[in-house]
Amino acid sequence: MSFCVAVLLSGSGSNLQSLIDATQAGKLDVDIRLVLSNKPDAYGLERARKAGIPTAVVSHTDFSSREEYDTEMVRIIREHQAEAVIMAGFMRIITPVLLNAFPNKVLNIHPALLPSFPGVHGQGDAADHGVRFSGCTVHFVDAKMDNGPIIIQAVVPAFNKDDGESLGARILRLEHRIYPQAVQWLAQGRLEIQGRKVVVLDAGNQPSVCDDGQGAYMVNPPLEDF
Known part of the structure; x- marks a missing residue:
């Protein structure tokens, strides 16, 4: 069974595309269950749609706190049965609400x-x-940027x-x-x-x-x- 992930992004989604390409080539054993953005015009959403991946837009301006925003993201991510969260140019600071929901399962580049x-x-x-x-760094996400x-x-x-x-x-x-x-x-x-x-x-x-x-x-x- 594939490892199920959600991808968070705010922009063009070129790193999302690299994950999609690796998955389609049989090199990456994951099922991208969801691509979620805080911006409705993020091109990464179109990349996801072309690949047949479900998308969601959750605008941070609709929430009074980062914690409320992350609570809604957690709800949607769990609804799509993702086990881990992959941040791919997501221009938001993550709170412990999301980190505690997916302990040691949130990555960033x-x-x-x-x-x-x-x-x-x-x-x-x-x-x-x-x-x-x-160069570049892939790391686990914690409470500090x-x-x-x-x-x-x-x-x-x-x-x-x-x-x-x-x-x-x-x-x-x-x-x-x-x-x-x-x-x-x-x-x-x-x-x-x-x-x-x-x-x-x-x-x-x-x-x-x-x-x-x-x-x-x-x-x-x-x-x-x-």
Whole structure:
């Protein structure tokens, strides 16, 4: 039986598309039961509809508190029988209401190497800071923004000419590689949280070092089928 997930998003949904593509290719053993957005015009909703995935829009402006909003999301997610929540560009801070409903089953991806450069402008902040390497991070979500235990990270070079847009584009293609991998590990029950650290059971000991023709990158823990 497939592992059932709900995806939360606020925008274009390119990471949702990477999950859909991996599922359709038989690489990702999940059933995306629901795509939920706080914005009715989010293009990710159209991606979901094209794939035959149920959608829901819950506007945060209709609720007087974050807790009330998350209570409604939990109700809808449970209605669709999802076991885990995958945040894919969901521009809302999650409260303990949702976290307690899906303990250690809420994932997020961030376009920087956490704990450096948290927040909504991670790529631009990294470029402005003059880093030599940047990347993306998949992590468990906790009560603090971009803070939870790290599952997997990918690293790309950063150059003096980079701004947030150019560096972000280089990072984005790696997001599409590591997020399906992290979700697959979650679906397989291979993630164990030990304090601040995440152990990926039966993972390799050497990072993936790759060049896909668009540039070199490194991923740790190593990629398997993605």
